[in-house]
Amino acid sequence: MTEAQATEVQVTDNEAFNALEQELGTFLRRARAMSAEMGREVHPDLDPEAYGLLAGIHDYSWARASELALHFGLGKATVSRQLKVLAELGLIERRPDPGDGRAHVLALTEEGRQRLENARNARQKRWHLVLGTWPIEDVRLMAGMLARFNRLCDGGG
Numbered sequence: 001m002t003e004a005q006a007t008e009v010q011v012t013d014n015e016a017f018n019a020l021e022q023e024l025g026t027f028l029r030r031a032r033a034m035s036a037e038m039g040r041e042v043h044p045d046l047d048p049e050a051y052g053l054l055a056g057i058h059d060y061s062w063a064r065a066s067e068l069a070l071h072f073g074l075g076k077a078t079v080s081r082q083l084k085v086l087a088e089l090g091l092i093e094r095r096p097d098p099g100d101g102r103a104h105v106l107a108l109t110e111e112g113r114q115r116l117e118n119a120r121n122a123r124q125k126r127w128h129l130v131l132g133t134w135p136i137e138d139v140r141l142m143a144g145m146l147a148r149f150n151r152l153c154d155g156g157g
Helices: 003-042 048-060 065-072 076-088 110-131 136-153
Strands: 092-097 100-108
Touching: 003 048, 003 110, 048 065, 048 076, 048 100, 048 110, 065 076, 076 092, 100 110
Parallel strands: none
Antiparallel strands: 092 100
16 A cells, blocks of 8 residues: 555545544434433433433343443442432332342332333334334444444443
8 A cells, every 4th residue: 555545544534533423422412312301201300311320220120329330431429319319209219239138229119110111112202203214224233333332332342
């Protein structure tokens, strides 16, 4: 490869990464707005971060606060504040850890489970509206690429 070709490849690579940065920024802003909307559907007083924690507790079946902080890349104090709000709203409860009786895990209450399910159903309808014109293979490809990206961000391969 000549020096000119190498420079051209580098410029093209830089353009690709710049485009990725721009599109991810737009995606993240829209995702935050959607999380805020979903949080309000669960409960009008719920912050977007708390909605994510609620969904994380559901996805784990139960979780420790430290696991949630690590998974979402949040500080323990932030997670603690959000979990307090979730508990005050009656959406989560603390239970003894089945593996360590000295510790506690967090689980959704029946109210929390029902509200989250209603919000997720509404979100699914929205995704179908937004991506309804895409071939299903494109939806699968996007989901797979995002999963791969998330594994890399979690330190996996």
